[in-house]
Amino acid sequence: MSQLPDSTSDLSRRSLLRGTAAAGLLATPAVGLLSACAGSSTGDDKADTGAKTDDNPLGVADSGKVDVVVFNGGLGDAYAKFDVTVFNKKHAGVTVNLSSTQKIKTEQQPKFSTTPADLINNAGADIMALDTLVNEGALTELTPLLDAPSWDDPNTKVRDTLLPGTVNDGTFDGKVFVLNYAYTVFGMWYNQALFDKNSWTVPTTFDEFFTLAPKIKAAGTAPFAFAGKYPYYMRWAIMSWIWQSGGKSAVVDIDNLKPGCWKTPEVMAALEATEKLVKDGYTLPGSATLSHTESQQAFLDGKAALLPCGTWLENEMRQTIPAGFQMKLANFWGVSANDKAKGAVFAGSGENWIVPKKAANAAAGMEFLRAMFSVEGAGKFAELTSSLSSRIGSGDKVTNSTALVSAGEVMKKASGDLVSFKHPDWYADVDKAEQNAIGELMAGRMTAAKFADTLQAATDKVAGDSSIKKFTRDA
Amino acid sequence: MRHGKARFVTSFLFLPVLLYVFYVLWPYAQDIGYSLTNWGGYSDTQEFVGLDNYVRLVKDELIRKAFWHSVFFLVTVPVFTIALALLFAFLLNVGGRGSRAGVRGVWGSHVYKVVFFFPQVLSLVLVAIMWQAIYRGDEQGLLNGLLMKIGLVDPEKPLQFVADPSPFLGVPTVLWWLLLIAVWGGTGFYMVLFSAAMQSIPKDIFEAATLDGATRVKTFFRITLPLLRDSVSVAWVYLGFIALDMYALVYVMTPSQGGPDHASEVFASVINFTAFNKGQFGYACAIAVALGIFTLLLAAVQLRVTRRERIEY
Numbered sequence: 153m154s155q156l157p158d159s160t161s162d163l164s165r166r167s168l169l170r171g172t173a174a175a176g177l178l179a180t181p182a183v184g185l186l187s188a189c190a191g192s193s194t195g196d197d198k199a200d201t202g203a204k205t206d207d208n209p210l211g212v213a214d215s216g217k218v219d220v221v222v223f224n225g226g227l228g229d230a231y232a233k234f235d236v237t238v239f240n241k242k243h244a245g246v247t248v249n250l251s252s253t254q255k256i257k258t259e260q261q262p263k264f265s266t267t268p269a270d271l272i273n274n275a276g277a278d279i280m281a282l283d284t285l286v287n288e289g290a291l292t293e294l295t296p297l298l299d300a301p302s303w304d305d306p307n308t309k310v311r312d313t314l315l316p317g318t319v320n321d322g323t324f325d326g327k328v329f330v331l332n333y334a335y336t337v338f339g340m341w342y343n344q345a346l347f348d349k350n351s352w353t354v355p356t357t358f359d360e361f362f363t364l365a366p367k368i369k370a371a372g373t374a375p376f377a378f379a380g381k382y383p384y385y386m387r388w389a390i391m392s393w394i395w396q397s398g399g400k401s402a403v404v405d406i407d408n409l410k411p412g413c414w415k416t417p418e419v420m421a422a423l424e425a426t427e428k429l430v431k432d433g434y435t436l437p438g439s440a441t442l443s444h445t446e447s448q449q450a451f452l453d454g455k456a457a458l459l460p461c462g463t464w465l466e467n468e469m470r471q472t473i474p475a476g477f478q479m480k481l482a483n484f485w486g487v488s489a490n491d492k493a494k495g496a497v498f499a500g501s502g503e504n505w506i507v508p509k510k511a512a513n514a515a516a517g518m519e520f521l522r523a524m525f526s527v528e529g530a531g532k533f534a535e536l537t538s539s540l541s542s543r544i545g546s547g548d549k550v551t552n553s554t555a556l557v558s559a560g561e562v563m564k565k566a567s568g569d570l571v572s573f574k575h576p577d578w579y580a581d582v583d584k585a586e587q588n589a590i591g592e593l594m595a596g597r598m599t600a601a602k603f604a605d606t607l608q609a610a611t612d613k614v615a616g617d618s619s620i621k622k623f624t625r626d627a
Numbered sequence: 628m629r630h631g632k633a634r635f636v637t638s639f640l641f642l643p644v645l646l647y648v649f650y651v652l653w654p655y656a657q658d659i660g661y662s663l664t665n666w667g668g669y670s671d672t673q674e675f676v677g678l679d680n681y682v683r684l685v686k687d688e689l690i691r692k693a694f695w696h697s698v699f700f701l702v703t704v705p706v707f708t709i710a711l712a713l714l715f716a717f718l719l720n721v722g723g724r725g726s727r728a729g730v731r732g733v734w735g736s737h738v739y740k741v742v743f744f745f746p747q748v749l750s751l752v753l754v755a756i757m758w759q760a761i762y763r764g765d766e767q768g769l770l771n772g773l774l775m776k777i778g779l780v781d782p783e784k785p786l787q788f789v790a791d792p793s794p795f796l797g798v799p800t801v802l803w804w805l806l807l808i809a810v811w812g813g814t815g816f817y818m819v820l821f822s823a824a825m826q827s828i829p830k831d832i833f834e835a836a837t838l839d840g841a842t843r844v845k846t847f848f849r850i851t852l853p854l855l856r857d858s859v860s861v862a863w864v865y866l867g868f869i870a871l872d873m874y875a876l877v878y879v880m881t882p883s884q885g886g887p888d889h890a891s892e893v894f895a896s897v898i899n900f901t902a903f904n905k906g907q908f909g910y911a912c913a914i915a916v917a918l919g920i921f922t923l924l925l926a927a928v929q930l931r932v933t934r935r936e937r938i939e940y
Contacts, residue, residue: 257903265671280669284906288670380764380790381882437783438771441764441790441882450765580905588888595790595887619665 201515207242209300210515210522217247218516221260223275224252226468227334227503231533232273232524238303239523246516256280264290268508270517273333275503282330282504283578287621291329292507297518298328303526310525317570318501318542325623331521332501333533335540336462337481337559338388338571339498344478344554346373346454357486358425365434368457376429377456379447380440383590384576384583389460390590392484392498393422395571399492407574408624409582409615414608422487423593423600430596440595445469452477460484462502466555467538480558483565497566501542578623585610655919661912668908680913690914693892697871699798700806700893701925704870705863707810712817712862713855715743717847719818720825721833740822744815751812755879758808762788762880789880792890799890805876813869817862824858825851860933867925871918874899894918 204211222232229252236248251269253259257278260268264280274280285291298311298319311319315335322330342354350371355361365375379385395403398418405413413419429435436456439447444461448469451459459465466479473479483497505524507517523529530543538556540547550556576583589606592598598606614620662680666673684690719736733739746754761769764787774780791800828851836846852859874895878884885896894914902911 261668261903264669281904281906284667285669287906288667288672290669383883433783436765438763438765438768438785438787441785441787443759446763446765446767450767455765580900584883584900584904587883588886591790591882591887595787597792 206301206306208519210296210519212243212246212516212519213513214243214245216245216513216516217249218271218513218520219249219269220251220271220517220520221256221269221273222250222252223256223273223503224254225276226464227533227537227539231529231536234532234536235520235524235529238526238529239520242303242523243516243519248520254278264508265510267512268510270507270511270513271520272506272508273503274330274506279504281580282324283580283621283623285506286324286329290509292509292511292514292518294322294328294331294507294518294521297331297522300522303522303529310522313525313543315501315540315542315544317499317572320572321501322504330504330506332503332542333505333524334464334503334537335499335501335542335546336464337497337499337540337562338392338462339460339481339483339559339562340389340485341451341459341461341465341479341481341555342457343451343454344480345476346457352457354482355485356483358429358488361434361485362428362432365432369434373454374436374439374456375434375458377436377439377442377447377451377459378594379442379444379461380591380594381443381446383587383594385444385447385460386590386594387576387586388462388498389484390422390426391573392496392571393425393487394419395498395573396484396491396493396496397422397487400496400569402492403571403573404625406611407578409575409579409611409622411612411615412608413611414604418490418492420600420604421490423603425487426593427600427603430594435594440591463555463559464539466553479555481555481562482558483562493568495565495567496569496571497562498571499563499566500570500572574623574625579614579620581614581620582607582610658912658919659916661909662916663913664909665907666909666912667906668902669906673909676909680910681917683910684913684917689889689892689897690894690917692889693894693897696799696802696891697873697893699802700809700870700873701867703806704809704813704873705866707806708813708817708866709859709862711810711814712821713847713852713859715739715814715818716821716825717843717851720822721846721851740819743818746812746814747816749812751875752879754808754812755876759880762804764788764790789891790882790887792887801881801887801891805873805880805891808876808880809869809873813866817866820862821855821858824855828854856933860929863933864926864929867929868922871922871925 201211202208202213220232220236222229229250232250232252236250239248240246254276255278256272256274256276257280260272260274261280274282274285298309300310302308302310302313318332318335319328321332322328324330340354346352347354350367352364352368353360355364361375368375378389391403394406398416402413402416402418405416406419436442436447436450439450439456442450445468447456448459448461448465449472450456452469452473454474463481466473483495486494505521507514507521511517524533525541525543527543527545530541530546531549533539533541534547534550538550538553540556540559547556547560576586586607589598589603593600593603615622661673663675663677664673665676665679719732719739721732749757763769763771764785766772766775766782766785768785768788770788771780771785774786775782780786787800788804789801791804793800795803832850832854833846836850841849871893872895873893877891877893877896878899881887881891885892885900895918898911898914898918901907901914
């Protein structure tokens with residue numbers, strides 16, 4: 153999954169600003185400060201391992217300690233604290249040092265090559281780039297964990313308790329280095345109450361949207377709002393449209409940096425429809441400059457009818473959702489009658505958890521993750537956060553949220569493969585170029601054709617740069 | 628006695644110097660070392676690549692863009708800040724001309740002093756949040772809302788402020804809006820600095836000028852400014868550093884931290900992106916070294932240009 157915003161509040165204003173303060177201290181002439189203790193190898197202090205049994209498949213020693221770092225963002229850290237009790241039920245002798253922070257990179261990067269924590273929730277605005285971590289060989293492979301029996305049932309592997317896409321989302325070149333703990337469904341949000349009042353129906357194609365939009369506008373509401381300040385929010389919609397229009401292969405080609413991948417008629421159809429959405433004036437005026445929370449608040453205030461976002465929306469905006477607002481999710485609408493993957497849903501796992509290569513007690517780090525994926529741990533997560541965990545069935549007991557229920561319905565109607573894209577995680581240069589171009593496209597300063605040219609150039613440049621490690625996917 | 632004094636001084640200086648060497652000079656040295664490698668930032672392996680990073684730096688278009696943006700701030704931030712600070716300081720200290728004799732500031736100058744200095748006590752984070760509300764790009768923005776109400780801005784096309792890459796006087800508009808924040812935030816401090824300097828100028832000089840019939844403008848240019856030369860040149864150097872470090876504002880205020888579409892990249896934002904997003908610490912260190920050299924040269928030039936004989940009074 154690309155750049156899931158660590159569920160609820162990636163880039164929440166507060167965490168962003170905190171990150172900024174830290175970054176401001178570190179940047180400028182003294183980048184060297186950051187590097188203060190790297191490059192010098194220290195002796196590996198590996199913890200003892202215990203015997204591997206069915207109940208202890210990873211061979212965790214029954215004493216010692218495990219350092220776990222949780223990102224204290226929109227999802228909070230209460231669920232991780234609960235997981236400590238779950239973990240200690242099987243490993244009473246192991247001390248869990250759970251620390252929560254919002255400055256993952258600031259705190260973890262300097263010691264990553266020497267004495268990192270054993271399990272890190274790599275999330276938030278201050279995130280460590282995954283492609284870099286993988287390229288540098290800095291992560292422990294998590295395959296042993298996936299093949300281990302699950303916490304509750306020795307006959308089911310951990311791998312088989314996960315929602316579709318979870319393993320794939322953490323796979324780099326065939327190896328699993330990351331497990332994402334939260335599960336997110338993306339789509340267009342709307343207020344059922346507002347749509348009922350005006351007897352509007354939620355569009356399922358761009359044509360329907362372009363028919364409906366003038367009516368919405370006539371009612372004094374902007375048809376469409378988006379978070380222009382952070383263009384990757386709009387990328388979720390655009391990549392879904394490309395997937396629906398051109399089928400899975402269109403997105404796979406983009407991820408694989410294939411020549412001409414941005415210029416196929418199907419991709420152009422999706423881009424041109426997006427351009428028309430902007431050019432015809434159906435976006436909330438000024439939306440191109442708004443942050444995610446500003447655009448979301450505008451949506452909640454009824455200034456816009458539709459908003460692309462993921463299922464963390466309700467939790468993120470909980471404080472300011474007006475009474476009577478029926479927040480519901482619909483799948484991203486299709487592009488044209490010729491769509492190759494009609495009704496494909498964009499969903500997947502987010503909220504990275506990683507075990508550093510240099511972790512002193514990697515086995516216990518993985519074991520803690522295994523405990524988190526227990527029935528008890530995952531259920532508590534859904535209960536505390538109103539978000540799904542990437543473990544199957546975590547949200548079964550949560551029913552008091554129209555958002556979560558509608559997301560469940562979107563998932564039920566999903567056809568074919570789930571939409572997923574990888575290139576922003578794989579290639580920072582393509583990511584940057586794409587975000588910039590989306591910003592320009594959505595501000596009406598760039599045409600679809602120029603967009604395709606720009607992205608093709610960026611893609612070709614990375615493809616031709618032998619110093620950048622390449623990844624490929626076929627699924 | 629002499630020997631004892633040296634030991635006394637050394638004993639006091641040893642710890643600070645040690646800390647300084649370890650936490651400031653040593654990282655600088657490491658930075659230079661890493662700039663000659665292809666280190667990625669997260670592993671303990673790196674290869675020595677010689678001056679490759681520096682060769683690449685010279686050809687990098689993004690760096691060139693960031694360089695010119697930094698030059699823009701380097702010129703405009705000191706010029707506007709110092710000009711405004713001087714004007715305010717002059718008005719607050721000697722600009723008043725009541726019916727009474729003597730030299731004083733304009734009426735209510737004590738209040739103004741506090742008001743102008745106020746931004747200085749706010750943390751940069753608060754400043755950024757406040758200006759985000761002012762610059763907000765829809766009808767809820769302070770400026771946009773106001774301008775829409777009085778009909779100066781089309782509600783369909785609100786001002787974009789820091790999300791506007793279109794050129795104004797040949798420079799992306801976003802940079803001008805960031806400049807406004809920097810000048811607003813910096814003026815108060817330098818106003819106080821200049822005020823203090825002005826108060827140390829003997830009043831009889833001003834009184835003599837007044838008796839000779841000098842206007843306020845003449846007094847300012849013929850008397851005040853020449854006597855403030857030292858303070859102004861110090862301010863110039865400080866503001867030069869601040870101008871090179873517009874990073875915090877760029878990071879918080881602009882879309883995709885340096886955008887839209889690279890329109891507000893400065894050195895530090897490129898360093899941040901290169902080191903942390905692209906994972907090229909070696910190259911980022913090389914950019915940082917280049918920025919360091921640039922800063923040193925700049926300080927040397929500024930101090931040289933503004934050096935002049937001191938006037939005793």
